[in-house]
Amino acid sequence: MSNLCHMGGVVSATQNLAGALAEKHDVEIVCLRKSRDESYFPLDPRVSVRVLTDLRPHSPVSDLDNPLIDQFPKVYVYPPTEKKPWISRLAELRLLEFLATTDSDVVVSSNPRISIMLAYGRSDYLRVIQEHSMPAIYAEWEKKPLFKAYLSMDAVCALTPEEVESLAKQVPGARNRLAVMPNCVPAAPVVSDGAGKVVIAAGLLKENKNFAALIEAFATVVRKRPDWKLRIYGEGSEKANLRKRIEELGLYNDVLLMGPAAPVTPEFSKGSLFVLPSKREAFGNVIVEAMAAGLPVVSTDAKYGPRNILTHGEDGLIVPVGDTDAMAEAILELIEDDDRRKRMSAAAVRNAVRFHEQASRERFEAILHDALARKALPAEATAVMDSRGSVRIDVGELPAQAGGITVVCRRPGRTEVEECFPVSAEGTAVVAWNGALPEGTWELSLRSADGHEVPLHVDGYGCDVRELPHVPLPREGERAMELLLPHRHVDGRLRIRSVVRESHVEVGELKAGDERFEVRTRYWGGEIGPGARLELVQRKDKTNVLSVPVQTGADFLVTASVDFRTLVAKHEGKEEIWDAWLRPGADAARVPLSKLATDVLQPINVFTFPRPRVRIAPDSKNSLPARVGRRAARIRKGGTDVPKPVTMVEIRPYFTSDAQLAFKTVGQ
Incomplete structure (x- = not known):
């Protein structure tokens, strides 16, 4: 991990899984940096922690005086806008040393940038990536090297089946090592009795979490049930905006911004209902935490976590993202039906078990078992x-x-x-x-x-x-x-x-003379009949066709002569491409001229030919620039620039990416 000194779902989920695995395995968490004495979340005492850089000024092993602590890393990627390194060159070097010397059987990355580093580790231990977000939304500077790293991993875990499907499309080469691994969320120490008339919400106060929509919805709830209150736990950049909106709606007695709580789970027991209003939610640890504490959940159908945790109508209600009316209606539905709310409360506790320690450990062990089987x-x-x-x-x-x-x-x-x-x-x-x-x-x-x-x-x-x-x-x-x-x-x-071709024209030689190209081919799978010809078809206008007669010889030989000036006479505009086909008879279907009986995969890069240039005279009668000059022509055209008349056309024969012969004419 990058660090344990952060109040976020990734830290919580990683520490929870480490504790679950410690029931049967030796587990160590490796942190690239440490800036405070304690994590915000409890850590199983059986799990050891190794810190690669200590940034605490009072620590006896502080690394703040190491000159590498202020240098940017060279392998660990970071945002182009980063002014000061979050992960230093010192942390990077120590991580590389760990990856080169560890005697671990499995090394798991819980951070996309560390996952890129993990690709540099040895291959004799299992290398596993855990994605806790949606890689599709990562910036290109991070996503490109990350997806490359996937290809050398033994397993790549995503939170939901939808995210696994998405990654399979984005990184097809990693398709066979993808696995679903939801976050590990432990059982709650205290369960709500459902008596408190309090709706709970929790998370980082940022725009994506959409607490503003919940406040709007709760304004409707209060008008019908003024005896209920809303408590929002968390800290973040949106706090001031949320406070302002609460005051504008006159909800300052009804909606309370509680600030951060670590751990937050004991606070859930004070409520009777939990709401998650997010626009996007890769998983949603708080949903499971609330369920474990006996709270039915009203959640938006955010991609993709809630629908993989909740069963609509059984342990919660799922509403469309951004529909505040539907959210208010769902909250009121559960507030006003005590019996249903209590039934859903019991179901929530039962259904949360599949994300607790034992289930998570067994799920992760199965992923490792499959990875070992693949590695064999x-x-x-x-x-x-x-x-x-x-x-x-x-x-x-x-x-x-x-x-x-x-x-x-x-x-x-x-x-x-x-x-x-x-x-x-x-x-x-x-x-x-x-x-x-x-x-x-x-x-x-x-x-x-x-x-x-x-x-x-x-x-x-x-x-x-x-x-x-x-x-x-x-x-x-x-x-x-x-x-x-x-x-x-x-x-x-x-x-x-x-x-696989029923008929095929294999290009043998293309020779450039003073006035024409000689094309020598072999035609297999048919007979040359009356009206046979080579056809050069303009790619952008396939009705524009240049036909050239062919000659036949022994051993399937078919030859044609393409005159430079005949081809140039068909040229219009800046560039034109002409694909080459053989029509074996007057009414026969075209067959492409190709270069396929070779071990050269990309003929375009290997088989190159002379590029003759043909001089042409401007059309003095019809060319406006020729008649009045380019400056006057530009004035007559309302200031639009008039290109110089084409006086030279270069002919460039080449093989396309599909290995078909083509001619490009370029005006100069």
């Missing part, structure tokens, strides 16, 4: 292509207890479609060249029979495609082109690109 699976692989184009995946020695292990292929970022291939006892799976994978790029993982899964990685030597030049093309059968290309992605993941 091989994560490194090799991929070898044979002379027919099939790919053999070798993962090495399998765990002794493993059975039913498969290689799973999915399209990156998608989970709805998967192709599976059994792994033999020797650790080998075969992806056959014919029909095994539909066209597209596929990412590979290893999955056990009990559902544990790890992404497969390869090193620079891991993909052997030496047989690619010997693979027979075209294929015999319905599809002229079926080719698998295993490769290492930039993140180290093993991927396979699959090309």
Whole structure:
């Protein structure tokens, strides 16, 4: 953790979970900084605390005189606007030392910036991240390195199923290590008897907690039930604004700003109802604390915590965010029905148990058990292509207890479609060249029979495609082109690109002469008939087509000649892109000219060609600038700048990201 000297839900939840785990495990909390003698929340005496930097002036081991205490860290990320380091270079160095030398079996980060640091730790212990908020709302400077860190973790915990689903979409590579882990909230020492005519609310007094809406709603409540009072516990930047609104509404006898209370749970026993008015609430520890104290809860349907804690109509009522009328109605509904409120009170105590120490410990132990099972699976692989184009995946020695292990292929970022291939006892799976994978790029993982899964990685030597030049093309059968290309992605993941085409035009050579390009291709999967032609289709206006006749030769050869001036004559504007297609016959469907029978994944970066420039004469009859000059033309156009007439067009042949041949014409 960054520190224990903060009155917040993360500190409370982390200390609670540490105490729950201490029932069966040795647990230590590591704090990057300490600025006060005691935490605001009770800590189980079985949990030890290690402080990396002591910022207490009176402490005999104070680090305030260390010159590194005022230096910014180099790895630990911080806001660009931070004027003085909250976490110093000294704390960062000591954390790195801890991560390099600890004998822990599991290291858990409860802070996103520490989670980034955890990625630098050794991989022989389990590395676990606990998210206590919504990473989607983090700033880019924090979110980008954090999501990268997820990929090296053994488990990433989020508070709700909705947040797990959100993270799976944002970081698909971490999808198989995500788990739901709600905050741990202990049982209440004192339970309300439901006799007090007091509504309780608690939290940081900041705009997102929306206590202003609760005050507005309570104005309606007071008009009908003036014998009830509202107590709001907490401190924060909105306190003055809330006080002003209370006075404006004349509620100063009815709504009390109680200030902070640590612990706050004993205060709950003085009330009979709890309200949470938040606009956004990743979990809501106070909801569980109130339930444990026997208070039914009225809560907004804030994303995403309340709906995962409360059961509407059983232990509380959930109302739309920002609907003060609905909030007032729900509060009055429970105030005016004593029997129902007491039934919901009993249900709240029962339902809060699933967030108490034992349930939380067992839930977290299950997450660690799954992480250990995944860690036992091989994560490194090799991929070898044979002379027919099939790919053999070798993962090495399998765990002794493993059975039913498969290689799973999915399209990156998608989970709805998967192709599976059994792994033999020797650790080998075969992806056959014919029909095994539909066209597209596929990412590979290893999955056990009990559902544990790890992404497969390869090193620079891991993909052997030496047989690619010997693979027979075209294929015999319905599809002229079926080719698998295993490769290492930039993140180290093993991927396979699959090309499946009933007909295919493979670009062989593109030669630039003095006046034209000569395009030499191989056409597989069909016959060249009358009316066959090469077509250059303008991308922004697909009705604008330049047709070029083709010639055929032996061994599927198809050639065409693209005249520079013919192409330039079609040019308009600043830039135009022309995609190249073969139309094998007058009425036949187009087939793209592509570069796919190669181990080059990005032809655009490798196959480069000359860029001829063709000079053209301005249209002296129709060009306004040519007739009256650019300055006069600008005046006639109401001050709008008139571009210089195009006198030169450069032709740039290239392969697109889909490996299709295209020509870009650029006016100069």
